[in-house]
Structures are given as structure tokens and as C-alpha cells.
Amino acid sequence: MRQANFHCAGTAPGAPASALFNYVLGLADDALVLGHRLSEWSGRGPSLEEDIALSNLALDLIGQARLYYSYAGELEGEGRDEDALAYLRDEHAYRNLLLLEQPNGDFAATMVRHLIYAAFLVPYLQALSGSADHRLGAIAAKAAKEMPYHLRHAAEWVIRLGDGTEESRGRTEAALGELWMYTGEMFAMDVAESGLAAQGIAVDRGTLKPTWEAGLERVLSEATLRRPVDGWMQTGGRASQHTEHLGRLLAEMQVLHRAHPGATW
Amino acid sequence: MRVEPMSETPMPLWEVFIRNRSGMPHKHCGSVHAADATMALQAARDVYTRRGESVSIWVVPSRLITASDPGDKDFLFEPTASKPYRHPTFYTVPDEVGHM
Numbered sequence: 403m404r405q406a407n408f409h410c411a412g413t414a415p416g417a418p419a420s421a422l423f424n425y426v427l428g429l430a431d432d433a434l435v436l437g438h439r440l441s442e443w444s445g446r447g448p449s450l451e452e453d454i455a456l457s458n459l460a461l462d463l464i465g466q467a468r469l470y471y472s473y474a475g476e477l478e479g480e481g482r483d484e485d486a487l488a489y490l491r492d493e494h495a496y497r498n499l500l501l502l503e504q505p506n507g508d509f510a511a512t513m514v515r516h517l518i519y520a521a522f523l524v525p526y527l528q529a530l531s532g533s534a535d536h537r538l539g540a541i542a543a544k545a546a547k548e549m550p551y552h553l554r555h556a557a558e559w560v561i562r563l564g565d566g567t568e569e570s571r572g573r574t575e576a577a578l579g580e581l582w583m584y585t586g587e588m589f590a591m592d593v594a595e596s597g598l599a600a601q602g603i604a605v606d607r608g609t610l611k612p613t614w615e616a617g618l619e620r621v622l623s624e625a626t627l628r629r630p631v632d633g634w635m636q637t638g639g640r641a642s643q644h645t646e647h648l649g650r651l652l653a654e655m656q657v658l659h660r661a662h663p664g665a666t667w
Numbered sequence: 668m669r670v671e672p673m674s675e676t677p678m679p680l681w682e683v684f685i686r687n688r689s690g691m692p693h694k695h696c697g698s699v700h701a702a703d704a705t706m707a708l709q710a711a712r713d714v715y716t717r718r719g720e721s722v723s724i725w726v727v728p729s730r731l732i733t734a735s736d737p738g739d740k741d742f743l744f745e746p747t748a749s750k751p752y753r754h755p756t757f758y759t760v761p762d763e764v765g766h767m
Contacts (some may be wrong), residue, residue: 449698451710458713554727555709563700 421594423477424497425604426538427487428595428640430470431498433545435521437463438655441505447510455555456654460631461518462548463476467539489659491630493642493649500639501584503648510563510570511577518557518581521617523619524549538652557621564625571627578622578630588614595640680729681707683714685721691766693725701726 424646471484477553501519506512527549530542563570585597589607591599598604615629622629638644658665678700685731686692696715706728716724735743749752 451701451714455710455713458717551712558705558709562706582694629733 419477420537421598421602423474425595425598426470426474426477428497429469430487431496432452432502433463433470434497435498435651436465436502436516437461438564438600438634438651439502439504440512442506443512445480447521452509452570456512458460459552459555462545464551466541466545466548473537480512482650485659485664489656493644493652495642496644496648496652497640497642497648498648499587500636500645501581503639503645504584505647507577507580508573509559510573511580513556513559513563514574514577514649515581516552517560517621518585518618519588520553520556521621522610522614524553524617525613526605529605529610534606535561538603543560553617560627564622564627574625575627582630582632583634583636586632587637587639590637590640592640610656678702681711681726681730682729683707683711684725684727685711685715686723687720688722691724694718696756706766 421504439462443453443456444460445453447456467488468484471487475482475484475487500521501515504511504515516570524533524546527542527546531539531546533539533542560574563574565571589611591604595604596606599606619629636645679702680698681701681704681754682698683696685696686693699707699710699714704726708724711724711726714720715721
């Protein structure tokens with residue numbers, strides 16, 4: 403196994419660099435995987451307006467991923483740049499949340515997934531903006547300006563779909579039910595991330611749960627939908643144990659770079 | 668068996684006006700389809716302000732716009748062609764006035 407040569411330049415004192423690398427890589431993978439999922443709607447949106455809207459949301463997330471990957475590459479100090487981290491790692495090295503790799507399904511499912519995650523990410527990025535790691539804080543501050551629109555856009559659609567026709571309501575309810583078991587992972591932290599949170603570098607995810615629940619509840623009640631009951635929660639993404647969907651996503655996303663390394667246009 | 672069309676009601680059309688910086692008037696830039704005013708604003712934001720063009724957006728239902736009849740242009744607009752003295756270029760405007 404390759405031993406990474408970590409160095410800590412510019413990071414908060416006392417942070418184990420490999421823990422920080424893994425943490426930043428997880429944030430990068432979250433942004434890229436969800437961004438790629440949204441990009442799959444390009445040219446297939448339900449209307450021209452929404453097609454462009456989904457592409458805009460995708461580009462925000464892919465832009466955020468680039469900043470995280472570049473920083474992760476510097477932390478690792480092995481010469482891997484954003485492309486190497488995004489295109490040349492396999493499924494068993496990706497650390498994204500399982501929620502974000504779930505297939506787009508229909509438009510309602512895409513909007514429900516986005517609502518669930520944006521309602522979490524908005525307060526999360528606000529908190530991360532104050533990270534003791536200033537580089538990470540600056541990336542979060544930039545992303546924190548982009549995500550409120552994601553939340554509003556997804557919320558407005560879920561309200562109309564839930565309180566819409568019998569069919570749109572049925573599809574929205576079904577998506578909520580199917581995705582709910584992946585919501586617990588947003589609040590799960592391993593020992594390394596908890597250690598970073600204790601140093602003020604990462605954010606204690608658990609403290610954001612009441613904010614997330616209240617925000618989601620406001621939207622769901624306006625959509626006349628009921629919040630699913632918490633049941634068994636599926637985790638594993640952070641430990642690179644993924645659902646069967648990530649492999650296919652990566653195959654499509656990485657094929658060009660793997661076939662033509664370093665291709666540019 | 669009769670096949671129902673996918674969409675019974677087409678989404679209404681909205682005219683979009685954007686202001687590119689404070690102090691300047693909103694200008695018409697195009698139109699979007701949306702179910703209601705809130706969604707029309709979002710669609711306008713996504714379609715017409717992707718490159719930092721705007722600091723403000725208005726959307727107006729297209730059906731509320733009253734337009735002149737193109738067939739009337741001969742008597743509505745053509746007579747002004749012979750009245751160049753109405754152009755403000757006949758007057759000198761002090762620099763301090765700024766944009767008019």
C-alpha cells in the first residue's frame with residue numbers, strides 16, 4: 403500500500419494531516435457525485451427552463467468539488483491534482499454519502515434528494531465557514547453563498563409536487579420513503595472527523611440535526627407531506643462501502659479521462 | 668383506448684425584465700414558461716442571469732401585456748421620421764447630468 407507523504411503547511415496546528423485529507427476528500431466526493439447526478443439531467447430536463455436550472459445546480463457543486471479536491475491534493479502532497487482525485491480513484495476509494503449517489507429516478511425523486519441534502523448543507527457550510535482551518539473555511543464560505551438557492555429551488559418544487567396532482571404527490575411521497583434511510587448518514591461521524599470537530603476544523607454534524615429537521619418540516623408541511631418515520635439507517639459511504647449505483651456513475655464520469663489521460667478542450 | 672396527452676395545460680408564459688446594475692431601468696430580455704410567479708422568477712434567474720448580468724429581475728404574465736398592432740405602424744410611428752428636431756442631440760447636456 404502506498405504511504406502518503408502528508409504535510410501540514412497552512413493547516414491548523416495539531417491536526418493529523420491524513421484525517422484532514424480524508425475529511426476534505428469526503429466533502430469533495432459529496433459535491434462531485436451529486437453534481438454529476440444533476441448533470442445527467444442535461445438535455446433531458448422536463449422543460450428548457452428546468453434543464454438549465456439543473457445544469458446550473460450541477461455546475462455549482464462541481465465547482466465546489468474542484469476547490470475541495472485541489473486542497474486535498476495539496477494536503478496529501480503526492481502530486482495528485484483535482485483530475486487525478488476525481489477521475490482516477492475507484493469506487494472503493496470514494497467517500498461520498500450514499501444519499502448522493504442514488505439514481506435520479508423521476509424529477510420528484512431528484513428534487514426530494516436535493517431538498518433533503520440542501521436543507522442539511524446550508525447550515526453545515528455556514529458552520530464550516532468558521533473553521534479553524536482557514537482554507538477550508540474560505541471554500542465553505544464560497545459554497546455557502548451558492549447553496550441557499552439550491553434549497554429554495556428544491557423546496558419550491560417539492561411544495562408544488564407534493565401539493566399538486568395525485569400523480570405528482572404519489573411520486574414525491576414514494577421518493578421521500580425510498581431516500582429516508584440514507585438521511586442518517588449525513589449526521590454520522592467517524593473518530594477522525596470527531597477529532598477534527600473537537601479542534602474546530604470540522605463541524606459537529608449532530609448539532610445541526612434540529613435545524614435540518616425544522617427546515618425540512620416547514621417545506622413538507624407546506625407540501626402537505628408527512629415526514630417519514632425514522633427507521634433503520636443505511637451508512638457506509640464514508641467507509642467507501644457503496645450501493646451498486648456508484649460504480650456505474652463513476653464508469654460514465656471517468657471513461658473519457660481514463661481513455662484519454664490529460665485530455666483538454 | 669384513448670391516450671391522454673401528457674400535459675393538459677401548457678404552462679403560462681412570462682416576460683422577463685432584468686436590471687444589470689443599480690440605478691438603471693429594467694430591460695426586457697426574453698420570456699420563460701412557469702406555473703406561477705415564484706417559479707417564473709426562479710426560471711428567469713436560471714435562464715437569463717447565469718453570467719452575472721443582473722441585480723434585479725421582474726417577471727410579468729405575458730397575457731397582461733397590451734401590445735400595439737403591427738398593422739398600425741404606418742400612422743403610429745412613421746410620421747416621427749420627419750421630425751428630427753425632437754432628438755435631444757439638438758441640445759448640449761452638461762457632463763454633470765450623467766446618464767439620461
